[in-house]
Amino acid sequence: MSAASLHAGRFVLLLDRPLIMGILNVTPDSFSDGGRYQGVAAARARAEAMLAEGADMLDVGGESTRPNAPLVSVQEELDRVLPVLEALCELDVPISLDTRRTEVMRAGLALGVDVINDVAALEDDGAIAAVAASSAAVCLMHKQGTPQSMQRAPQYRDVVAEVIDYLGARVHAALAGGIARERLLVDPGFGFGKTVEHNYALLARLGECARLAPVLAGLSRKSMLGAVTGQSEPAARVAASVAAAVLACQHGAAVVRVHDVAATRDALAVWHAMRDAQRAC
Numbered sequence: 001m002s003a004a005s006l007h008a009g010r011f012v013l014l015l016d017r018p019l020i021m022g023i024l025n026v027t028p029d030s031f032s033d034g035g036r037y038q039g040v041a042a043a044r045a046r047a048e049a050m051l052a053e054g055a056d057m058l059d060v061g062g063e064s065t066r067p068n069a070p071l072v073s074v075q076e077e078l079d080r081v082l083p084v085l086e087a088l089c090e091l092d093v094p095i096s097l098d099t100r101r102t103e104v105m106r107a108g109l110a111l112g113v114d115v116i117n118d119v120a121a122l123e124d125d126g127a128i129a130a131v132a133a134s135s136a137a138v139c140l141m142h143k144q145g146t147p148q149s150m151q152r153a154p155q156y157r158d159v160v161a162e163v164i165d166y167l168g169a170r171v172h173a174a175l176a177g178g179i180a181r182e183r184l185l186v187d188p189g190f191g192f193g194k195t196v197e198h199n200y201a202l203l204a205r206l207g208e209c210a211r212l213a214p215v216l217a218g219l220s221r222k223s224m225l226g227a228v229t230g231q232s233e234p235a236a237r238v239a240a241s242v243a244a245a246v247l248a249c250q251h252g253a254a255v256v257r258v259h260d261v262a263a264t265r266d267a268l269a270v271w272h273a274m275r276d277a278q279r280a281c
Contacts, residue, residue: 004016005182006137006182006183006185006214006254007135007137007180007182007183008057008094008114008115008136008137008183009094009095009112009113009114009115009134009135009136009137010094010112010114010135011094011114013056013057013094015214015254017268017272018249018253018254018255018256018268019056019057019254019255019256020054020055020056020057020255020256020258020261020264020265020268021055021056021057021058021059021096021216021255021256021257021258022047022050022051022053022055022057022058022059022258022259022261023059023061023220023257023258023259024043024046024047024050024058024059024060024061024084025061025064026039026043026060026061026062026080026081026084027061027062027063027064027080040083040084040087043060043084043087043088044084044087044088047088047091048091050261051091051093053261053262053265054261054262054265055093055261056093056094057093057094057095057096057114057115057255058088058091058093058094058095058096059096059097059098059115059117059257060081060084060085060088060095060096060097060098061081061097061098061099061117062076062077062078062079062080062081062098062099062104063077063080063098063099063100065100065119065192074101074103074104077099077101077104078103078104078107081097081099081104081108082107082108082111085097085108085111085113086111089111089112089113094114094115095112095113095114095115096113096114096115096116096117096139097109097113097115097116097117098117098118098119099116099117099118100118100119100120100123100124101124102124102125102126102127102130105118105127105130105131106130109130109131109133109134109136113136114136114137115136115137115138115139115185116131116136116137116138116139117138117139117141117187117216117257118138118139118140118141119141119143119189119192120141120143121140121141121142121166121167121170122138122140122170122173122174122177123170128173128174128177128178128179129177129178131174131179132174132177132178132179135183136183137183137184137185138174138179138183138184138185139184139185139186139187139216140167140170140171140174140184140185140186140187140213141186141187141188141189141192141216142163142166142167142186142187142188142189142192143189143192143193144156144192144193144194154193154194154195154198156198159194159198159201159202160201160202160205160208163188163189163202163209164208164209164212167186167188167209167212167213168212170186171184171186171212171213181213184213184214185213185214185215185216185254185255186209186212186213186214186215186216187215187216187217187218188202188206188209188215188217189218190202190203190217190218190219190222190224191222191223191224194224196223196224196227196228199222199224200224203217203219203244203247203248203251204251205251206248206251206252206253207251207252209252210252210253210254214254214255215248215252215253215254215255216253216254216255216256216257217244217245217248217249217253217255217256217257218256218257219241219244219245219248219256220241220244220245220256220257220258220259220260221234221235221237221238221241221259221260222234222237222241225237225240225241225244226240228240238259238260238263241258241259241260241263241264242260242263242264242267243267245258245264245267245268246267246268246271249268249271250271
């Protein structure tokens with residue numbers, strides 16, 4: 001199911017074209033840019049740069065969920081994200097908080113964040129109620145296992161069917177808990193408990209996920225791209241990331257979550273021009 005708009009806190013975002021979500025990790029250990037944007041000044045400068053490059057929203061995360069990432073205490077996550085969120089919520093742009101913890105969600109929502117981006121799909125105790133009590137949108141993501149274990153031989157009978165079944169159940173739980181449909185996004189969770197083959201099967205059939213709710217696709221610089229290009233360093237996967245973002249949009253993604261905003265914006269501009277020409281024929 002697709003929607004004409006996403007109701008996200010202070011904003012109603014039209015989904016007549018894919019939106020670009022810029023990644024802002026305020027962590028020391030994220031897989032691609034860990035440590036680069038810690039502190040309010042560095043984070044604010046990066047946020048403003050991504051907005052100048054064409055980001056439609058910003059996603060702030062204080063806990064790395066890469067494979068084998070160490071656990072972070074709730075207090076440490078709060079200490080990382082709250083000062084940054086306080087500064088960024090002054091901007092006239094939707095701010096997303098990437099967290100799986102209810103306590104962090106509540107604190108971010110109190111500051112005025114517009115989206116909760118949850119790799120655990122609101123499974124933490126009280127998470128549904130916390131989001132329901134706000135006007136924020138929420139992204140429900142699929143994962144198999146935990147960041148500490150998820151890439152140890154993940155297995156599925158039918159990865160697409162199982163991901164859709166899980167996301168469908170979480171959409172139902174969110175609706176039953178009082179979160180309106182127009183506030184929902186779903187994310188198949190590329191790289192979260194999936195092999196390379198699983199990831200590409202999901203990309204090829206992304207449109208099936210979009211029947212549930214608008215899809216957020218997070219493929220940027222991930223190892224699934226390095227696996228087919230031979231690029232072992234995340235920073236060398238920009239071209240592959242841009243290609244993946246365009247493919248995701250062709251297959252129904254409403255939002256793409258990226259590190260490389262300007263390159264993604266330019267590639268999508270070309271795609272939009274071709275799509276518009278096709279419609280005019």
